[in-house]
Amino acid sequence: MADVNVSSLPISPKQGQKTDDSQGNEGIPAVELIELLFFAYRDFVGDADELLARLGFGRAHHRVVHFVNRHPGMRVADLLAVLKITKQSLGRVLRELVDNGYVVQKAGDSDRRERLLYVAPKGEELARQLVALQTRRFARALNECGPGARDAARKFLASMIDPEQRAEVERLIANANGKK
């Protein structure tokens, strides 16, 4: 599968551009971390792509199914805010998911203008499979890193989020987890 031949690239003439920042975190130029995150994320999303492609879906459908599954009854406006896309962009994707029986919409109880979003059984199963795929990658990686890696990764990833947005994301996750 996609066996590339990147061997023997020329060696960069400029030696390790440190750009360092103390605080007990010296020694690894940040550009290295930047590239690792790039490759890690590419493989991370790649897990889901094959499964989605077999259903005729793309990453946009993935995101919708995932968040609707995690937040049953969310409004369209909420979904737009989470995904940070426009309503026109969501339109086609949501319609396809509804038409194919992955997502259902119900008018709001107190406000009947709202179309509350829920996953149908098909959608829940798809979301479950997608989470399972990506969970497997995390499990493998964290096992390789040894004990404590999970907490460290959680803290690191949260810290990478824009400070102004972090509280909101944490709230989102806590809500979906059932706020235990």
Next chain:
Amino acid sequence: MADVNVSSLPISPKQGQKTDDSQGNEGIPAVELIELLFFAYRDFVGDADELLARLGFGRAHHRVVHFVNRHPGMRVADLLAVLKITKQSLGRVLRELVDNGYVVQKAGDSDRRERLLYVAPKGEELARQLVALQTRRFARALNECGPGARDAARKFLASMIDPEQRAEVERLIANANGKK
């Protein structure tokens, strides 16, 4: 900028779906890590987007400038292998970068069919600015996580890469770092 209103999403009825995997890494459902990585990566690439947009460039240009800067003299075929895109997809992006004086091409010395890629001063400056932006995010995050976070993050990110691809990525990074 983009102040969303995601407050008060409904609470998920199904409690924390553990999907756990022992090894001293219990306690955080993987779905939480999945979402944190999603949001972290979105903000991570978002850093560059604004700067690129001002130049009329997109993420595709970012990747090209970055890797050409890190691997001066790389061949077009090497770049295609790293980015895993087709030569037709690269075509327009590379042409724009060359036309606007960010990247230069030189015929190979021993094989004159090759068009070796180099950043022009303009391209080097752009690459530097982009790395600086993303370095700033890493520095802030790692400082928040305390000592040792850098090594932990490096190990974690590397472990998230497909095992079959990891050696190749490590080689790529080592080469660019000057193989010290």
Next chain:
DNA sequence: AAAATAAGTCAATATGGCTGACGTAAACGT
């Protein structure tokens, strides 16, 4: 009754991918 809100839709456009087909120049193999 008027205004604001939630959602959906139409149209046009941009970006970044893809496949297939073809062309050119240079290197390689027999």
Next chain:
DNA sequence: ACGTTTACGTCAGCCATATTGACTTATTTT
């Protein structure tokens, strides 16, 4: 020396995902 392969580029057409702007419909709010 000739034919094949390689490295690169390009034309044409397609798809997926996103954008902005304008407009409609239903419903709630004021």
